[in-house]
Amino acid sequence: MDLNQQLIADTKGFLHGEEGRALYEFALEAADSGPCLEIGSYCGKSALYLGAACKAKGGILFSIDHHYGSQEQQPGEAYFDPALFDPRSFQMDTFALFRKTIRDAELEDTVVPIVTYSDIAARAWQIPLSLLFIDGGHSLDTVRRDYNHWAGHLMSGGYLLFHDIYTRPEDGGQAPRLIYERALASGLFSKLPTIRTLGVLKRK
Ligand code: MG
Numbered sequence: 001m002d003l004n005q006q007l008i009a010d011t012k013g014f015l016h017g018e019e020g021r022a023l024y025e026f027a028l029e030a031a032d033s034g035p036c037l038e039i040g041s042y043c044g045k046s047a048l049y050l051g052a053a054c055k056a057k058g059g060i061l062f063s064i065d066h067h068y069g070s071q072e073q074q075p076g077e078a079y080f081d082p083a084l085f086d087p088r089s090f091q092m093d094t095f096a097l098f099r100k101t102i103r104d105a106e107l108e109d110t111v112v113p114i115v116t117y118s119d120i121a122a123r124a125w126q127i128p129l130s131l132l133f134i135d136g137g138h139s140l141d142t143v144r145r146d147y148n149h150w151a152g153h154l155m156s157g158g159y160l161l162f163h164d165i166y167t168r169p170e171d172g173g174q175a176p177r178l179i180y181e182r183a184l185a186s187g188l189f190s191k192l193p194t195i196r197t198l199g200v201l202k203r204k
Pocket residue numbers: 014135163164
């Protein structure tokens with residue numbers, strides 16, 4: 001596995017190593033069929049796994065994020081990180097760190113950052129995807145829009161992955177799980193085993 005464990009450990013993020021390795025394995029299989037896409041780049045932790053797999057197959061990972069941080073990462077909120085606050089623009093900015101992560105991992109030939117809101121990028125999207133990883137904003141409205149705008153681009157046999165699936169509300173927000181269950185109820189996907197909080201569906 002061509003993963004830089006030190007860089008992964010040094011990169012800020014909320015992805016468990018087991019989930020990351022699962023992302024790597026799914027992307028390794030998917031990348032033969034077409035590009036992978038993630039929503040929610042943050043500082044690049046998941047892109048290290050997905051990108052390494054895509055690179056191994058000569059593939060591409062599109063990574064979408066406005067890089068202003070999600071709701072819960074704003075000043076005064078639970079996941080605010082002062083190191084990611086840009087005093088000049090006076091707002092959150094994770095793009096500089098994301099870019100550094102990708103450069104340090106020598107993934108600039110594989111990972112294509114798309115710096116905007118996912119619904120804006122979706123307005124012109126036409127490329128079929130082999131893997132879609134939804135890990136952007138975690139409000140119900142945001143997860144729903146990410147699913148509605150992007151899941152239709154998955155090719156048959158493609159993977160739809162949701163991060164932060166919590167069965168119990170006391171463990172975490174429920175929006176990703178609700179949309180994951182809605183996707184499953186659509187009948188368009190088969191369910192694969194969940195890895196920690198990583199929900200895995202496969203497009204029929
Ligand atoms: Mg997450």
